[in-house]
Amino acid sequence: MLIYILRRLALALSVILATLVSTFLLFFAGPSDPAQAMCPETRCNAERLAQITKSLGLDKPLTQQFTDYFGGLFVGRRYEYAGQTIDCGAPCLGFSFRTRLPVGEMIFTRFPNTVVLALMAAVIFVVIGVTVGIIAATRRGSKTDRVLIGSSQVLGAIPYYILALLFSLYLVVLYPVLPAFVPFGSNPVTYLAGMLAPAIILGVVYASSYARYTRNSMIETLSMDYVRTARSKGINERSVLLKHGLRAALSPIVTILGLDIAGLLAGTLVTERIFNVDGIGKQALDALRADDLPVILGTVLVAAAAVVIANLVVDILYSYIDPRVRLS
Numbered sequence: 349m350l351i352y353i354l355r356r357l358a359l360a361l362s363v364i365l366a367t368l369v370s371t372f373l374l375f376f377a378g379p380s381d382p383a384q385a386m387c388p389e390t391r392c393n394a395e396r397l398a399q400i401t402k403s404l405g406l407d408k409p410l411t412q413q414f415t416d417y418f419g420g421l422f423v424g425r426r427y428e429y430a431g432q433t434i435d436c437g438a439p440c441l442g443f444s445f446r447t448r449l450p451v452g453e454m455i456f457t458r459f460p461n462t463v464v465l466a467l468m469a470a471v472i473f474v475v476i477g478v479t480v481g482i483i484a485a486t487r488r489g490s491k492t493d494r495v496l497i498g499s500s501q502v503l504g505a506i507p508y509y510i511l512a513l514l515f516s517l518y519l520v521v522l523y524p525v526l527p528a529f530v531p532f533g534s535n536p537v538t539y540l541a542g543m544l545a546p547a548i549i550l551g552v553v554y555a556s557s558y559a560r561y562t563r564n565s566m567i568e569t570l571s572m573d574y575v576r577t578a579r580s581k582g583i584n585e586r587s588v589l590l591k592h593g594l595r596a597a598l599s600p601i602v603t604i605l606g607l608d609i610a611g612l613l614a615g616t617l618v619t620e621r622i623f624n625v626d627g628i629g630k631q632a633l634d635a636l637r638a639d640d641l642p643v644i645l646g647t648v649l650v651a652a653a654a655v656v657i658a659n660l661v662v663d664i665l666y667s668y669i670d671p672r673v674r675l676s
Contacts, residue, residue: 360656367652372414375641442642451646455628462627465543466612472551473558481562488567500556508553512622515549529625546623561604565597602662610658614651
C-alpha cells in the first residue's frame, strides 16, 4: 500500500509540474499582452507601455520569469514595484497585475466559498442520485423505473445554464423563496442559507446522472453469483442490497464522484456567476476578462492540485469500498 501511494504521489507531482509549465508558457509566451490591457486609454504610447511592462516584470527573459515563479512556490520571492520591495512568502503564486494583491491571498480567501458550495451540492446529488438509482434498479422495467430514469434523462438534456438562470430568477430574485448569497460574517446560518439556492440546482442536475450510473451499476452487481448465493442463504433482502450489492456497485460511482468534486472545487464558474457567489470560479472569470494572468495561472494550479488529490483519494478508497479490489 505504501509503495502504491508513493508511486501515485510521484505521478501526481509530475502532473502538477506539467500543468505548471504548459500553463505558464500558454499565458506568458502567448499573444496576450497584459501591459496593453492595463492601459487606461484605448492605446498607450510606447513610453507608457514600456513602464507598465517593466513594473510587471514582463521585460525579463521568459526563462527567468519561469525560474522566479517556480522558485517562489517553494521558498517565496521578492518583488520590486514602484520603488518598493514586496515579500511574498511560499507558496508564492505571484501578484495580481490589476490589484497588486498576492494571488494566493486572493484565491484562498474565496476558496472556502467554493468548497462549501461544492460539498453542499455533493451531499445533495449523492443522496438523491444514489437513492433514485437503487429504487430504479430494484424495480427494473416497471413504471417507476421508466418515470425516474426518463425524468433524469429529460433533466440532463436541458442546458445547465438555462436551469440555473430560471431557478435563480424565480426562486431568488422574483419570488425570494430562497435567500441570496451573502459573504461569511458573524452569522453562519445566514451564510449557509445563502448557499442553498446554488447548491440545490447543482445537486439536482448532477443527481440526474448519478441516478443512471447507480441504476446501471446496481443492475450489473445484483446479477453476480455472490449476490444470488447471499439470497439463497436466506439473508434479508435489505442486507443483500446495501451490504452486498451497493458496496460493490459504488466503485464506479466513487470514481465519478471524485472527479466531479474536484471539478466543483476547481470553480463552479457558471453557478458562481449566476448566483453571485464570491468563489474562485467567479474570480477566474473576472481575471480572464482583465487579462490578469497571475490570477488565472494560480487558479489553474489550484484546480490541477484538486483534481490530482481527488484521484489519489479515490484510488485509495477502492480497497475499502470494494472487497474485490486490493491495492498492490
